[in-house]
Amino acid sequence: MRLDYVTIFPDFFAPLSLSLAGKAVDSGLLSVAVHDLRTWTTDRHRTVDDTPYGGGAGMVMKPEAWGAALDAVLPAPPARATLVVPTPSGRPFTQALARDLAGREHLVFACGRYEGIDQRVLDHAATRAEVDEVVEVSLGDYVLNGGEVAALAITEAVVRLLPGFMGNASSLVEESHEDGLLEYPVYTKPSSWRGHEVPPVLLSGDHGRIAAWRREQALERTARRRPDLLPPTATGTDWTIVPATRADAGELLTLQRACWLQEAIVNDDVAGIPALHESLDDVLAWLDEWTTYVVRVPSDGGRLVGAVRGRLVGDAWDIGRVMVAPDLQGRGLGRLLLEHVQRVAPPEATSYVLFTGAQSHANIRMYRKAGFRLRPDIAAPPLAVVLTKTRSRDQRIGSRS
Incomplete structure (x- = not known):
């Protein structure tokens, strides 16, 4: 990953040479460059700010130097970069956004000062072929003197998610x-x-x-x-988990295509994911073979937003198709479905087994936090991994009652 920082205080970024970030730079995992915005000023005072149009307190960073700086720092097309702008008026910075940014190849941080950067700089950047997105982001509901501290915090949250950055990747699982x-x-x-x-x-x-x-x-x-932060079910709202019926087949087909398209993108595999190629008749067939549950929201017109299925194979409860509507992912519904399908396993089941994409790191984190363990000794479908979990005697007794 390449990281560029444009700032009027380059010394702020000395910590990037320390600890794990410094090691990642030394190893070639990260490429870091810090640029002094004043390099692109044209007057002898190296001026970067002026009074705001319309009046008001404070100063605004002028567009000329910023435009020249981005001309120099952004890559030449067809390469693209994401422009990250720390600002109190941006979208809240979250772990989900950190994961998103960790998937980008090149981040350019525009560190504003004073009352901020002239809006035309960001509007123009959004039209450039070499900019895939302008992300205005806020650390929280407070104001800092400038974007440098926020850029460092965002950087640390993002780069620690890069494969190979943490010495023990499993330390990222339970956070x-x-x-x-x-x-x-x-x-x-x-x-x-x-x-x-x-x-x-x-x-x-x-x-x-x-x-x-x-x-x-x-x-x-x-x-x-x-x-x-609590998921709706933990706060008493109206998600309900109910047994699936054949009448759910159409909605299940739509839901699984949405969910497994995401999996195909993450794992770079469309052809090898059966859920993407199933027809309505295929869904109807497996509804007869699997014990399936769906989640509906009565207050949203009974919308189907999640599903999970299980079946007994020998003495193992085979869990599959843990699905959550894209707009509700990250709110705990997947974990609740996983807990439910374990509870309803028949008494004969002595273990649980499931598989997911080898690159589906969010899924693997959820399963490991639920007590599942990766099993490289068990054959898995192409580009997938198998996880298992031993079922306790108390759980087996509880399923009889």
């Missing part, structure tokens, strides 16, 4: 905001410190119980500190 919730409390050795004990469940070695405890703690912490 705040990755599934719409805050992270659960974490502990390390010693087990007793100044009269405070590590919760016994974490010492039990029972991965199923540990996963359930962590989920409960994440929900409780989120409810207490950030209730706005």
Whole structure:
């Protein structure tokens, strides 16, 4: 990934040479360049700002230097870059946006000062062939002196998601905001410190119980500190999970095509994804073979927004087609569907098994947080990975009642 920063304070970006970011630059994973905006001024005072049209307090950054700077820094077509503009009036910066930006090849940060950059600079940039998007982004509901601190924060959130950046990639799996919730409390050795004990469940070695405890703690912490992040089902709204019927087939076909088109893009594979090639008759056929559940929203006209299916294969409960409407992804519905399909497994099931795309990192994070483990020893479909989870005796007894 290439990162360019245009600023009137280049020294702000010295931290990019430190820690993991510095190592990533040394290894070639990142290419970083910092540019002084004043390089492109034309007067002897190197002026970058002027009074605002229409009056008012403060100064506005002039368009001439910015235009020349972007002419020099943006790539030559057909290469493209994303222009990131930190500003209090931008869209909120989220983990989802960090993941989006981590998928881009070239980010150019325009670090404004004073009252901001003349709007014409951004409007013109949006029309340029070498700019795929202008992303105005805010760290939060407060004002900084300039965009440099925000650019550094955005950079750290983005580049740590790049494959190969973190020494242990699994450390990215269980973090705040990755599934719409805050992270659960974490502990390390010693087990007793100044009269405070590590919760016994974490010492039990029972991965199923540990996963359930962590989920409960994440929900409780989120409810207490950030209730706005809770998924609708956790806040008492009207998502309902009900058994599917043959009348759902048309909506299921539409939903799975939307969901698996995303998977095809992520995994660079359209031909090898069966869900994209199924007909209505195919969906009707598997509805007869699988135990399937759908999620509807009564207040939205009964809209079908999610689904999941399971079937017994030997003594394993085979889980598939975990689907969530694109506009509701990242709000915890996928996790709720996964929990539900595990609860309804028949008593004979001693384990759960599922597969997902090898590059579907968001899916893998969700499954691992739910207690599933990657199984490279089990044959998987092309470009996919298999995950399994042992079913506890308590869960098997509970399914009988």
